[in-house]
Amino acid sequence: MPTDSARRLAALTERLPARVRTGYWTRVVPVLAVLAVVTHIPSFMRPVWSPDEGYLATQARMLADGGVLYDTVVDRKPPLLPWLYEACFALFGSTSLWPLRTLAIVAHLATAVLLASIARGRWGNRAGAAAGALYLLVSIGLSPEDTQAATFEVFMLPAMVAAFRYAERRRWLAAGIAVALCSLTKQTGGAVLLPVLWMLLQDTRRRGVAWRPALFKIGFGFALPIALVAVILTKPKGFLFWVVTGSGDYASLGGAWLQMTGRALGNSAILLAAGLGFLAPLGRRLWLKYRSRPLLPPPAATGRRWPIISFAADPAEAHEERGSTTDLWVWLLSSVIAVSTGFHFFGHYYLQLMPVLVLLGVGAVSTSAIRWRPVLVYSTVAATAFWGLAMFWPGQKLTHTTEVATTVAEQTTPKDTVLVWGMHPELYWLADRRPASRYLTAGFLTNFSGGKDGQQVGEQYSVSDAWQTFDQELAKGLPEVVVDDSGRAPYQPVLIPRMESLLETRYEVVGVNADTVIYRLKR
Template sequence: MPWLYEGAFTLWGDTSLTPVRLAAVLAQLVTALLIASLARRRWGSAAGRTAALLHLLLSVGLNPEDTQAAAFAVFLLPATVAALWCADRRHWGTAGAAVAAAFLVKQTGAVVLLPVLLLWWRAGGGGRDLARLALGGALPVLATALATDPAGFLFWTVTGSGAYASFSGSVPHVLARALVNAALLAAASAALLLPLARAGRAPAELRLWLGASALAVVTGLHFFGHYYLQLVPPLALLAARALHRRPSAARAGALRATAGLAALFVLWGLLAPRPDTDHAVRLAHAVRARTAPGERVLVWSMHPETYWLAGRPPASRYLTAGLLTNHSGGRSGARTGEPYAVPGTWHVFRAETAADPPHLLVDDSRGGDWAPRHLPTLRTLLAERYRPAGTVDGARLYVLREG
């Protein structure tokens, strides 16, 4: 997905997010079309139309600020559905490539391999077909690793995720997020729950797909709302099957109710306040007012959009404090600090800030456990080279001392 952003900015400039937003809309439309094709192949054209519509309606049935951004989970969906679409037609090499694409967008996309393997087994389980599936999956991943850096690729996609996927942190905080986002999706699907319960035993590959997607949601124990988007395609297919076993009047009523619920989520997205975004905008205005174009700044926060909004280059490759502290917005109470950083990051950070110190340093931790007072390197940098320059919306500003 970073390559997608880079390509969009190269073609259309980096002053607007409209191109990537349009790409996200296109991703959802492609997903809906693939779902329609899967449903039509099983239950007819009407079921195909219903499945596509349900996917689009249910995809807005979560916290809009979390799930409607042009983020990894959105671009994951076309590849996961394409994997099932290809496997359903016994295009095993292409199915493997689609699984690889899903994995390369987001690691949890690889769980779609489970229903793909079930379809392979039900198709006869031939060794040649399995080889095609394996080769189709391995080649894109291997090519990507070689095009970047094999050791770095392995670290950033697999071995470096240990802390993120650990059991550390506040259990009530994590459990509350899991229950809230599950309740939101259940609310968006409320008109479909009874038909689903009455539909009888669904095809095994769809049940396995839904279960594998639930496993993907659980992985990492963060339970962000956008994780739940992975549940939507199999849920839409299962609901379309269930509705087309119901009388036409009941089917139409369920669709109208689901559309009404989706409209409520859209209104939420349009009307709800956005405190984090508003804070980032105010902070960006302050950064722009205190620096000249081209002057490097360091924003110590979890909101990298401040750099883009301010139009100022970052002083470090680490655009958030996460990799340097193990702080994550998804898990309160996790161990944070320099000892828990990704190995080697502080060495790189010290070299970057020593070679070309940022003109302005913004501490936007606002008293969090990843604030500079808990971090010896950052605390020393502030004490030796910077002086206070006021506060903005709770964030502390520091400017580089002359000489």
């Protein structure tokens, strides 16, 4: 016998409109939600996945303790994600990142739903559902440290896809606002402005309407949120320097070209393997178009035009494509430029390529005789492999970092400050100790970053006035513990005279863990 609550729930469901009870999104969104959760369950298996998470967590604690963003708390990134971390810590405490991991799943789900909406409008219901599912499957198709972490690219993607969707619907003001939100999460997200402007140009050509009002709406929507953040919510000078002008050396061409090229090719190959199910049909479609190009020039002298040419490989494909995909290719071009900016080619950068690649692949399958089953089967098998890789990802690095953090906590009290001379700011968060400096990595003081060799690393390549600020911070009180986590990197203390002098004169070694040396202030 059904209970009273079950009967009331059934009666309430019956009163809902039929289109809500059995509509397209009512059926698709729950499935995508389950898939988003399942694919990202491994994200909850570790306290921290990447240095970016550790940096954001440490930033959030500093902000909660009264720090000022782009003044006493600095980073080369826009402010939205540090603020989100701070808000989550205020609500749920700062000892775990599970709230951020949960919000990351929500961000993936929002991206999938937006992609489903775009694909459905272009190629039908089945294509829409496939686009959402394929995105969620490929969203874990890189190193787990890049796909399971709650970092900038994950939270940037919903606004990026929304900007494209709004532009597609000619909602130019909303598109401009979405581009701004994307840029305020990560600077390279602003690259989606290129396809937005392209769609504006094509729309004005097709409809023969004035482009200036729409361009004004885009510009106003883009400028207003950025002006609000830069002028009112942060310090304008600090925002301009840290978000816009202060990353020139970091994004310079100098560096280990062989290492950067290998990283670029390696991550591209991994993404290709993860998305081969829908990228293979896309490649096939491009090959067929290439083979079907006319060998003779068009008869311009007679004023005639070539008839519509089918790029189909069989009669089932012999029809005109439903809608142009030029805007998608412009989007892909802008994303490639964004991923290449700075020439670092980190794996998490490649998340920006996934939405548009999914749409191009879905379009290729939808407009051909290729069946959906092999595409979805391969993508599911590949996602399962990456899911298993994340579940059993080696933990030696995390174990080492945790052991060092434990030693730091034992050597200090909660009132003491700590300085980590390295590129792993998660040590501050894991040890639950306050940083002695606003510069949470040695990169700000030496210009070191992934892919850099020793040619442009040193005191003279630091962020402008960074050493003067650093000296002022230490003059207020030396850190109780210094963790030298540089190993054999080109910024190790023996190569940085100021750090070498500081450690030799004021500190003594109290612990060594692998290639990490822990110093404590001399009594």
